Amino acid sequence: MNADTPGLPARRGALTLLQAVLWQGRSLEAALPRALRAIESPSDRALARNIASSTLRWLPDLDDLIDGRTRQALPGDARARMVLRMALAQALVLETPHHAVVATALPLVGGGPRRLVHGVLSAALKDSALPDTPTLPELWHRRWSETWGEEVAKAAARSLAAPPPLDLSHADGAGPGVDGRSLLPGHLRLPADTRVEDVPGFAGTAVWVQDIAASLPVRLLAPQAGERIADLCAAPGGKTMQIAAAGAEVVAVDNSSRRLQRLTENLERTGLSASLVESDARAFTPDETFDAVLLDAPCSGTGIFRRHPDVLHIRNPERLEATLATQAALLDHAASLLRPGGRLVYAVCSLEPEEGEAQVNAFCERHPRWTVDRAPEGLLPADIPAQAAGTVRTLPGMLADEGGLDGFFMARLTAPG
Numbered sequence: 001m002n003a004d005t006p007g008l009p010a011r012r013g014a015l016t017l018l019q020a021v022l023w024q025g026r027s028l029e030a031a032l033p034r035a036l037r038a039i040e041s042p043s044d045r046a047l048a049r050n051i052a053s054s055t056l057r058w059l060p061d062l063d064d065l066i067d068g069r070t071r072q073a074l075p076g077d078a079r080a081r082m083v084l085r086m087a088l089a090q091a092l093v094l095e096t097p098h099h100a101v102v103a104t105a106l107p108l109v110g111g112g113p114r115r116l117v118h119g120v121l122s123a124a125l126k127d128s129a130l131p132d133t134p135t136l137p138e139l140w141h142r143r144w145s146e147t148w149g150e151e152v153a154k155a156a157a158r159s160l161a162a163p164p165p166l167d168l169s170h171a172d173g174a175g176p177g178v179d180g181r182s183l184l185p186g187h188l189r190l191p192a193d194t195r196v197e198d199v200p201g202f203a204g205t206a207v208w209v210q211d212i213a214a215s216l217p218v219r220l221l222a223p224q225a226g227e228r229i230a231d232l233c234a235a236p237g238g239k240t241m242q243i244a245a246a247g248a249e250v251v252a253v254d255n256s257s258r259r260l261q262r263l264t265e266n267l268e269r270t271g272l273s274a275s276l277v278e279s280d281a282r283a284f285t286p287d288e289t290f291d292a293v294l295l296d297a298p299c300s301g302t303g304i305f306r307r308h309p310d311v312l313h314i315r316n317p318e319r320l321e322a323t324l325a326t327q328a329a330l331l332d333h334a335a336s337l338l339r340p341g342g343r344l345v346y347a348v349c350s351l352e353p354e355e356g357e358a359q360v361n362a363f364c365e366r367h368p369r370w371t372v373d374r375a376p377e378g379l380l381p382a383d384i385p386a387q388a389a390g391t392v393r394t395l396p397g398m399l400a401d402e403g404g405l406d407g408f409f410m411a412r413l414t415a416p417g
């Protein structure tokens with residue numbers, strides 16, 4: 001068995017990815033370039049990512065299977081445990097033939113651990129099965145049950161099982177040439193296994209990938225043609241493109257040059273335009289005020305766990321203080337950029353109320369003359385009501401029959417006139 005074993009480079013890549021996420025606390029997205037740099041084949045790269053992602057979706061259940069077959073529990077940071085996790089994920093989630101699972105797992109470990117992996121795999125592959133629904137890591141199950149109720153936590157677990165549908169947003173009249181389900185104007189939902197590169201017209205039209213929940217903050221902002229709008233924390237630009245497609249003049253601010261590069265590429269591909277500024281949004285002090293400001297603030301990202309299951313393993317809700325302080329400072333600065341009577345939308349892709357509802361309440365205490373606007377009727381897909389305060393919260397379990405949506409919080413605030 002050597003490096004030429006078919007499929008082995010993809011497994012090595014998956015192992016490096018999982019180590020980066022679970023041992024070093026890095027996000028899967030951030031770990032990808034380095035972990036997969038030695039893999040040339042696009043299909044091997046996609047497979048490595050798929051194995052890592054499936055392993056993260058089912059991690060507590062895979063660990064249960066492993067612990068049920070080892071006399072002494074393997075340490076969490078044992079390479080043998082990681083190799084077993086990804087081998088079982090391939091067999092039980094991705095339905096990889098067992099001989100290929102074993103042939104590509106054993107070269108990843110040596111000596112005693114190899115014998116152990118062989119023994120556990122031989123036994124586990126005979127009769128193991130995963131539960132119907134993944135088990136949410138205990139921390140999140142407890143927290144989301146307490147915050148949103150047991151049903152929401154259960155829906156979150158159900159929606160973790162497999163990647164969600166592919167959602168596209170498009171400018172008026174630029175619908176992609178493909179059949180799908182449209183849940184709101186300018187939205188199209190395609191099956192989860194759709195490759196966006198294969199969508200006709202994606203290469204050269206005003207069409208971009210955006211979960212329907214992520215499209216709601218700009219719908220709430222309601223940009224008008226000719227308005228001057230600042231999009232703070234803008235990259236890679238899903239919301240910038242929505243604002244630009246409405247005919248507004250957008251200034252998109254982000255502090256990451258790498259992510260601004262992606263925003264530039266997205267604008268070039270879609271033919272939409274915006275002025276880009278690389279800056280900490282708190283240091284952005286233009287000469288003129290804006291009609292409206294969107295602040296899509298950096299956050300824990302726990303609302304996008306369906307697409308990025310790594311967040312469940314690298315985020316700790318007990319350690320949110322620094323992020324909360326940044327969000328509050330960004331909100332105050334965003335407010336200072338508006339003309340009298342201007343609109344400010346604050347959004348986070350988080351299921352943690354500290355980053356959403358509590359941030360807006362605290363803002364209103366600091367700025368008592370500002371008002372929270374009620375989300376207008378017809379803005380949201382049918383079964384998503386506005387909250388009592390008029391703000392919007394999307395949760396696991398909503399739109400369940402249609403394939404669900406990401407967890408977001410958003411609020412529209414109006415400056416005193």
Ligand SMILES: C[S@@+](CC[C@H](N)C(=O)[O-])C[C@H]1O[C@@H](n2cnc3c(N)ncnc32)[C@H](O)[C@@H]1O
Nearest residue numbers: 233234236237238239254255256280281296298
């Ligand atoms: C949630 S993402 C934005 C997604 C984007 N609005 C979209 O719709 O595609 C948050 C962004 O905030 C940027 N960011 C984080 N802290 C920032 C800061 N202090 N100033 C400006 N940008 C910041 C990150 O680089 C990241 O691109």
